[in-house]
Amino acid sequence: QTVEPFDLVIFGGTGDLAARKLLPALFHRFLDHQLPPSSRIVGVAREALDDAGYRAQLREALIAICDARQLDEFLQQVFYRPLDARKDEGWDDFAAFIGAEPDHVRVFYLSTSPELFVDICKRLGHYGLNQGKSRVVLEKPIGRDLDSANRINDAVGQVFDETQTFRIDHYLGKETVQNLLVLRFGNALFEPLWNSAHIDHVQITVAETLGVGHRGAYYDRAGALRDMVQNHMLQLLCMVAMEPPSSLAPDAVRDEKLKVLHSLKPIDAGNAGQLTVRGQYRAGVAEGASVPGYGEELGNAKSDTETFVALKAEIGNWRWAGVPFYLRTGKRLAHRVSEIAVTFKPVPHSIFDAASGSLTQNRLVLRLQPDEGVKLWLTIKHPGPGGLRLRHVPLDMSFAEAFGVSQPDAYERLLLDVVRGNPTLFMRRDEVEAAWRWAGPILAAWSDSGEAPRPYAAGSWGPSASVALIERDGRTWHDDN
Numbered sequence: 001q002t003v004e005p006f007d008l009v010i011f012g013g014t015g016d017l018a019a020r021k022l023l024p025a026l027f028h029r030f031l032d033h034q035l036p037p038s039s040r041i042v043g044v045a046r047e048a049l050d051d052a053g054y055r056a057q058l059r060e061a062l063i064a065i066c067d068a069r070q071l072d073e074f075l076q077q078v079f080y081r082p083l084d085a086r087k088d089e090g091w092d093d094f095a096a097f098i099g100a101e102p103d104h105v106r107v108f109y110l111s112t113s114p115e116l117f118v119d120i121c122k123r124l125g126h127y128g129l130n131q132g133k134s135r136v137v138l139e140k141p142i143g144r145d146l147d148s149a150n151r152i153n154d155a156v157g158q159v160f161d162e163t164q165t166f167r168i169d170h171y172l173g174k175e176t177v178q179n180l181l182v183l184r185f186g187n188a189l190f191e192p193l194w195n196s197a198h199i200d201h202v203q204i205t206v207a208e209t210l211g212v213g214h215r216g217a218y219y220d221r222a223g224a225l226r227d228m229v230q231n232h233m234l235q236l237l238c239m240v241a242m243e244p245p246s247s248l249a250p251d252a253v254r255d256e257k258l259k260v261l262h263s264l265k266p267i268d269a270g271n272a273g274q275l276t277v278r279g280q281y282r283a284g285v286a287e288g289a290s291v292p293g294y295g296e297e298l299g300n301a302k303s304d305t306e307t308f309v310a311l312k313a314e315i316g317n318w319r320w321a322g323v324p325f326y327l328r329t330g331k332r333l334a335h336r337v338s339e340i341a342v343t344f345k346p347v348p349h350s351i352f353d354a355a356s357g358s359l360t361q362n363r364l365v366l367r368l369q370p371d372e373g374v375k376l377w378l379t380i381k382h383p384g385p386g387g388l389r390l391r392h393v394p395l396d397m398s399f400a401e402a403f404g405v406s407q408p409d410a411y412e413r414l415l416l417d418v419v420r421g422n423p424t425l426f427m428r429r430d431e432v433e434a435a436w437r438w439a440g441p442i443l444a445a446w447s448d449s450g451e452a453p454r455p456y457a458a459g460s461w462g463p464s465a466s467v468a469l470i471e472r473d474g475r476t477w478h479d480d481n
């Protein structure tokens with residue numbers, strides 16, 4: 001697919017996301033000839049750097065993953081402008097630089113703290129950089145609650161209209177998440193069973209082994225609910241639970257997701273104690289190495305920010321009545337794994353005797369990362385003459401084995417979607433609002449309760465209360481690691 005020449009400006013150009021995700025993604029698109037030669041990538045931050053200094057910094061960050069010769073070629077298309085969103089200095093020069101290519105698609109990627117979104121947008125508007133083929137990308141989380149999100153969206157909306165505004169949730173760019181759409185709506189097999197008559201419950205796990213590292217300043221103000229649940233996990237839940245959209249048109253998909261968000265049953269002070277568990281990691285052993293606890297990593301032993309959340313969500317509509325969606329996410333957990341596990345109801349009557357072994361419920365597991373793939377757990381007969389012995393085994397499809405290609409990073413797909421102006425995999429304003437409307441009362445309930453998050457050892461599966469949360473319902477967390 002061809003790509004129009006574009007300028008992509010990254011505010012927060014010296015930050016973690018730019019070096020770890022955005023620039024590598026653009027480099028890979030460059031290798032695939034999707035970075036037209038006149039296109040420019042412009043890093044913007046407060047540091048006093050010039051083009052050469054920025055390129056040298058990126059070279060150091062990227063050299064481990066890139067071929068040196070091609071990297072240098074790519075870096076010729078990368079520039080840097082020092083700017084402070086709150087000071088005038090440098091903006092005239094920046095505006096002239098961007099204005100020099102009036103026909104380019106312009107993408108302003110705001111990879112900064114959300115508090116700066118408004119200042120940056122006002123300045124872009126002041127210089128007329130919101131005109132023509134201009135788009136703005138807002139990184140999550142947008143605000144820290146409904147009110148602050150509304151303030152940001154209102155102010156950004158004064159400068160960029162909704163069709164120019166791309167609220168990114170990189171989980172939607174993951175290949176396996178898009179595959180969920182294909183799996184559900186490209187096969188006749190699943191949809192007739194995709195409801196409360198046949199599905200027992202759904203589990204969504206996003207477990208990380210890393211700690212907060214040097215992102216503490218951001219993370220400590222956010223916590224796992226704002227960082228992962230309000231956006232990534234709810235988006236996954238929507239993809240599992242939404243009604244079939246009539247097409248893949250951006251609003252057809254987003255309308256259906258919105259209905260799911262609106263149907264989430266409230267969790268508030270009355271039931272948060274039963275339906276949610278928050279935790280914070282302590283020192284422990286992660287992937288064979290001793291690691292410090294969150295407080296030590298942060299340099300603030302008093303922090304009561306949660307690094308782990310498990311909760312039981314319910315969707316109050318006809319399709320999903322009575323089907324729990326168990327969500328859990330955390331840092332410094334036992335394994336890095338993101339997956340969606342859909343467990344079906346047991347068969348209504350067993351014709352097998354106890355000696356054959358017990359019947360296990362069918363389960364469809366979509367592994368988002370690592371080892372992307374799909375497993376459908378079935379009951380079969382153990383081969384051989386030893387009588388009827390039941391076995392639970394997966395039909396196992398690994399994407400790497402089946403297609404022999406590595407999965408492109410989510411940002412590769414999403415950045416080009418912005419350049420092309422395709423918002424299907426981005427969050428509309430009303431989705432962000434609906435997600436905050438549901439998450440806000442949970443945050444309020446936690447803060448009103450005055451309870452500290454429960455400690456868990458780094459390298460474990462989180463606080464034991466999260467095991468109790470699901471076991472109370474006679475179920476267990478899926479784990480086939």
Ligand code: BG6
Pocket residue numbers: 208227338
């Ligand atoms: C980001 C969060 O949005 O997603 C991080 O801010 C988290 O805290 C990351 O580590 C996880 O993304 P991925 O693609 O590595 O699963």
